[in-house]
Amino acid sequence: MRTPRGAPVEAALTKGRLEALADGVFAIVMTLLVLDLRVPELAGSPAGAELARRLLELWPQFLAYVVSFLVLGIFWINHHFMLEQIKRSNSRLAWLNILFLMFVALVPFSTSMLGRYRLEQATAIAYGLNLLLILLSCLALWSYATRNRRLVDSEIDPRLVRVRKVTPLVGICIVVLAMGLSFVNPAASYIVYSIMVVALIVFTGLGLHERRSSGTSGGDTG
Amino acid sequence: MRTPRGAPVEAALTKGRLEALADGVFAIVMTLLVLDLRVPELAGSPAGAELARRLLELWPQFLAYVVSFLVLGIFWINHHFMLEQIKRSNSRLAWLNILFLMFVALVPFSTSMLGRYRLEQATAIAYGLNLLLILLSCLALWSYATRNRRLVDSEIDPRLVRVRKVTPLVGICIVVLAMGLSFVNPAASYIVYSIMVVALIVFTGLGLHERRSSGTSGGDTG
Amino acid sequence: MRTPRGAPVEAALTKGRLEALADGVFAIVMTLLVLDLRVPELAGSPAGAELARRLLELWPQFLAYVVSFLVLGIFWINHHFMLEQIKRSNSRLAWLNILFLMFVALVPFSTSMLGRYRLEQATAIAYGLNLLLILLSCLALWSYATRNRRLVDSEIDPRLVRVRKVTPLVGICIVVLAMGLSFVNPAASYIVYSIMVVALIVFTGLGLHERRSSGTSGGDTG
Amino acid sequence: MRTPRGAPVEAALTKGRLEALADGVFAIVMTLLVLDLRVPELAGSPAGAELARRLLELWPQFLAYVVSFLVLGIFWINHHFMLEQIKRSNSRLAWLNILFLMFVALVPFSTSMLGRYRLEQATAIAYGLNLLLILLSCLALWSYATRNRRLVDSEIDPRLVRVRKVTPLVGICIVVLAMGLSFVNPAASYIVYSIMVVALIVFTGLGLHERRSSGTSGGDTG
Numbered sequence: 001m002r003t004p005r006g007a008p009v010e011a012a013l014t015k016g017r018l019e020a021l022a023d024g025v026f027a028i029v030m031t032l033l034v035l036d037l038r039v040p041e042l043a044g045s046p047a048g049a050e051l052a053r054r055l056l057e058l059w060p061q062f063l064a065y066v067v068s069f070l071v072l073g074i075f076w077i078n079h080h081f082m083l084e085q086i087k088r089s090n091s092r093l094a095w096l097n098i099l100f101l102m103f104v105a106l107v108p109f110s111t112s113m114l115g116r117y118r119l120e121q122a123t124a125i126a127y128g129l130n131l132l133l134i135l136l137s138c139l140a141l142w143s144y145a146t147r148n149r150r151l152v153d154s155e156i157d158p159r160l161v162r163v164r165k166v167t168p169l170v171g172i173c174i175v176v177l178a179m180g181l182s183f184v185n186p187a188a189s190y191i192v193y194s195i196m197v198v199a200l201i202v203f204t205g206l207g208l209h210e211r212r213s214s215g216t217s218g219g220d221t222g
Numbered sequence: 223m224r225t226p227r228g229a230p231v232e233a234a235l236t237k238g239r240l241e242a243l244a245d246g247v248f249a250i251v252m253t254l255l256v257l258d259l260r261v262p263e264l265a266g267s268p269a270g271a272e273l274a275r276r277l278l279e280l281w282p283q284f285l286a287y288v289v290s291f292l293v294l295g296i297f298w299i300n301h302h303f304m305l306e307q308i309k310r311s312n313s314r315l316a317w318l319n320i321l322f323l324m325f326v327a328l329v330p331f332s333t334s335m336l337g338r339y340r341l342e343q344a345t346a347i348a349y350g351l352n353l354l355l356i357l358l359s360c361l362a363l364w365s366y367a368t369r370n371r372r373l374v375d376s377e378i379d380p381r382l383v384r385v386r387k388v389t390p391l392v393g394i395c396i397v398v399l400a401m402g403l404s405f406v407n408p409a410a411s412y413i414v415y416s417i418m419v420v421a422l423i424v425f426t427g428l429g430l431h432e433r434r435s436s437g438t439s440g441g442d443t444g
Numbered sequence: 445m446r447t448p449r450g451a452p453v454e455a456a457l458t459k460g461r462l463e464a465l466a467d468g469v470f471a472i473v474m475t476l477l478v479l480d481l482r483v484p485e486l487a488g489s490p491a492g493a494e495l496a497r498r499l500l501e502l503w504p505q506f507l508a509y510v511v512s513f514l515v516l517g518i519f520w521i522n523h524h525f526m527l528e529q530i531k532r533s534n535s536r537l538a539w540l541n542i543l544f545l546m547f548v549a550l551v552p553f554s555t556s557m558l559g560r561y562r563l564e565q566a567t568a569i570a571y572g573l574n575l576l577l578i579l580l581s582c583l584a585l586w587s588y589a590t591r592n593r594r595l596v597d598s599e600i601d602p603r604l605v606r607v608r609k610v611t612p613l614v615g616i617c618i619v620v621l622a623m624g625l626s627f628v629n630p631a632a633s634y635i636v637y638s639i640m641v642v643a644l645i646v647f648t649g650l651g652l653h654e655r656r657s658s659g660t661s662g663g664d665t666g
Numbered sequence: 667m668r669t670p671r672g673a674p675v676e677a678a679l680t681k682g683r684l685e686a687l688a689d690g691v692f693a694i695v696m697t698l699l700v701l702d703l704r705v706p707e708l709a710g711s712p713a714g715a716e717l718a719r720r721l722l723e724l725w726p727q728f729l730a731y732v733v734s735f736l737v738l739g740i741f742w743i744n745h746h747f748m749l750e751q752i753k754r755s756n757s758r759l760a761w762l763n764i765l766f767l768m769f770v771a772l773v774p775f776s777t778s779m780l781g782r783y784r785l786e787q788a789t790a791i792a793y794g795l796n797l798l799l800i801l802l803s804c805l806a807l808w809s810y811a812t813r814n815r816r817l818v819d820s821e822i823d824p825r826l827v828r829v830r831k832v833t834p835l836v837g838i839c840i841v842v843l844a845m846g847l848s849f850v851n852p853a854a855s856y857i858v859y860s861i862m863v864v865a866l867i868v869f870t871g872l873g874l875h876e877r878r879s880s881g882t883s884g885g886d887t888g
Contacts, residue, residue, distance in 0.1 A: 014750065017746055019242070020242065020685070021693055021742065023239060023243050024246055024468075024471075024692070026246070027243055027246025027250055027468075028472075028694055029697055030247060030323065030324075031247055032697065033327070034254070034327050034330050039331065039338055048343075051345075052344040055344055069320070069324045070324075073320040073324075076243065077317075080316070091743060091870050092871055094739075094743050094746070095739065095743075095870070098736075098742070098743075105696060105699070106700060106703075108700050109703045112705045116705055117705075117708075117717055120717050121714075121718075122718040123717075201317065204313050241461060241464070245461060245464040248465060248468070249465055249467075249468025249469045249471075249472055249690075250472055252545065252546075252549060253469055253473055253549045255549070256473075256476070256552050257476075257552075259553045261561075264561075270564065270565075273566045273567075274565075274566040277566055291549070292542075292546075295539065295542040295546075299535060299538050299539075299542075302458075302461055302538070306458065423539065426539070427539045467686040470687060471693075471694055472690070474768075474771060475694040475695055475698065477771070478695075478698070478772060478775055479774075481772075483775065492786065492787075495786050496787075513764070514768075517760075517761065520764070521757060521760050521761075524680075524683055645761065648757050649757055649758055649761045
């Protein structure tokens with residue numbers, strides 16, 4: 001555990017606890033989303049059809065819940081992959097990780113906006129801004145860790161380093177575009193966000209980003 | 223850690239973090255249930271018997287708390303057993319896990335409905351729908367992991383694979399039946415749900431599902 | 445990992461995840477206590493002395509926060525010690541653990557009562573009932589695990605087994621006594637609860653329960 | 667796992683669970699901060715510019731969120747470093763850890779005050795008091811663990827021991843000074859707090875505290 005004199009003691013900052021903090025924050029943020037789904041308040045005792053009607057009226061909240069849960073899923077898997085490749089840890093990585101989590105923890109707020117004021121431009125901008133901050137901190141974390149192979153394996157596949165830089169960069173461009181479109185029509189922003197989310201789920205879910213950097217894969221496809 | 227060229231890098235997605243995220247979500251969902259138990263608000267200062275009476279009136283909320291805690295316990299233990307058998311992990315498994323957690327995280331909402339509008343058909347349907355989504359995602363996760371022994375030990379006991387497929391399937395049938403019964407009487411749905419919950423606790427608690435697939439067991443019974 | 449045929453597969457249920465779920469629940473329950481401390485709402489903009497006065501009026505809530513945090517600390521440390529000694533795990537242990545957590549998760553409710561209605565008998569009874577349920581489930585868990593050395597080391601020090609049975613039993617007697625005293629005066633219950641909490645902190649904090657079963661201890665005593 | 671007779675059984679209290687509880691509490695406290703950011707309630711359906719204006723008015727809440735997130739980041743990293751050096755664990759360490767977490771868990775309350783009543787002296791005092799309690803418990807934990815090298819490596823670098831005692835002591839002095847300044851002007855307190863937070867982030871982020879005690883560091887400086 002003790003590093004030889006001259007080596008940075010910093011390196012002792014164990015990666016495991018960065019992951020534990022991140023898993024905790026993600027688990028809580030995902031679960032807090034449900035607090036925005038409020039059971040309708042009805043005065044009369046036999047609520048009947050009125051209750052069913054009021055429940056169905058909650059669809060924008062349910063949709064916002066599903067979208068944000070999936071967005072958080074995308075970032076959790078990405079964080080997971082990045083830390084899988086990161087072999088050492090230091091204070092600055094811990095701070096970049098905390099910054100990333102600070103923006104992730106804002107998702108319940110943006111989601112609440114989405115559920116309540118989905119037709120407003122302010123919502124499209126706020127949600128986009130939140131995505132932007134998460135993407136930027138993702139990029140910063142990965143760039144810091146891989147510059148000169150600082151915290152990763154020195155023999156890491158360069159394509160793997162590149163693909164994890166290009167993906168958030170593309171995401172940033174798309175989000176900026178979508179935020180611009182909100183000046184025309186907020187709905188247009190949402191369409192762009194949705195396409196991006198679906199594309200990222202397909203991309204990570206099919207493991208395409210992995211396969212591009214690992215040649216032919218074994219029997220775990222399909 | 224680096225897999226030989228040709229092997230899927232995906233496999234590097236460590237199972238431990240899937241479990242950590244799941245444990246976090248379950249712990250939070252279980253604990254959020256308590257937020258629905260609200261201390262009665264009384265105007266007068268010496269509340270006395272009025273406070274006791276108001277507390278006792280909370281029994282439907284307390285009952286809903288206990289039922290949902292036990293339901294979450296059942297699914298947590300099941301998730302536990304499934305991941306115990308799953309030896310490898312990849313992006314698609316991570317996504318199926320996230321889907322599962324997305325439905326688990328809805329339990330505080332359904333529980334809140336149960337505590338407030340227990341006599342309504344809408345509640346019986348909503349609670350059933352939540353159970354249905356959890357059961358379906360459980361089944362999807364296990365089917366994906368075990369098809370062609372994709373992510374499990376290739377010498378896994380086939381009865382173990384089967385029993386973990388049949389159990390959610392039976393659960394799905396019972397829940398659909400109970401949802402149908404709600405058209406006659408919501409109370410009938412609850413009776414069916416309750417029998418199912420008790421049966422599953424006995425089933426997992428006595429370790430019957432384990433014993434069926436492991437022959438005679440040692441000295442840890444009863 | 446695969447147990448030889450005939451041995452219970454149940455044993456595969458890893459203790460680590462029981463601990464992870466428990467740590468998660470304790471962390472959340474402890475933190476939820478803060479939600480009961482509400483920042484006073486004042487109409488006027490320069491609140492001044494009025495704000496300070498209103499903050500000081502929150503003392504019963506702060507006291508309830510501290511007491512419940514310490515109570516949770518006692519049970520967390522106890523759970524910790526029990527699971528330290530438990531070497532194997534099975535479904536029934538998992539269920540007893542879930543039952544224990546179900547009662548632990550009620551603490552924010554009892555604490556809220558304590559902060560709001562500290563002078564009422566209903567509160568003294570409710571808080572006592574919560575402690576009672578936690579203590580009973582603690583006792584059940586330890587008794588189940590140690591009967592015939594079911595899940596513990598067969599060479600465990602018998603005094604260690606006994607002291608962990610006697611402590612909750614004594615606690616149960618004291619709580620029942622305190623609940624009885626509430627019929628005379630709720631304040632009397634609180635005095636008994638407080639003495640018990642302080643005694644348990646001293647008992648666990650000084651490591652007396654450990655020393656009694658381990659002979660002379662090394663240099664870590666203060 | 668069993669310690670030889672005569673050695674303290676206490677030592678069996680695994681450090682891992684102290685860390686798990688702490689990571690859980692920090693993750694939840696960080697995430698609860700978002701609950702104070704409330705989406706504005708507007709009556710009219712096309713909210714438009716009004717919504718944007720109301721969002722921008724939330725800036726004090728957003729600022730309080732960022733500040734407290736960073737403060738929690740500082741203490742999490744510090745806790746991390748302390749437990750990295752602590753090699754053994756016992757009941758008293760567990761209690762000091764719980765005490766530390768009890769004060770950390772109050773941060774959402776102080777933050778809420780900061781977001782709502784930032785111009786009031788009561789807020790400057792309350793926030794300072796919270797920082798003071800956290801710093802004191804940090805100091806107590808480290809002093810207890812390192813006195814006579816009780817729970818740390820006996821060959822630990824003495825400068826490392828000292829720097830982790832001096833840092834909270836300096837922090838305590840600064841906070842007391844800032845609390846005193848609040849009698850002149852609350853804004854003066856905030857300026858002092860802010861300088862301290864920024865200094866600590868730079869200090870830990872640049873790894874200065876590490877480098878002072880480890881000689882020349884390797885290639886991870888950026």
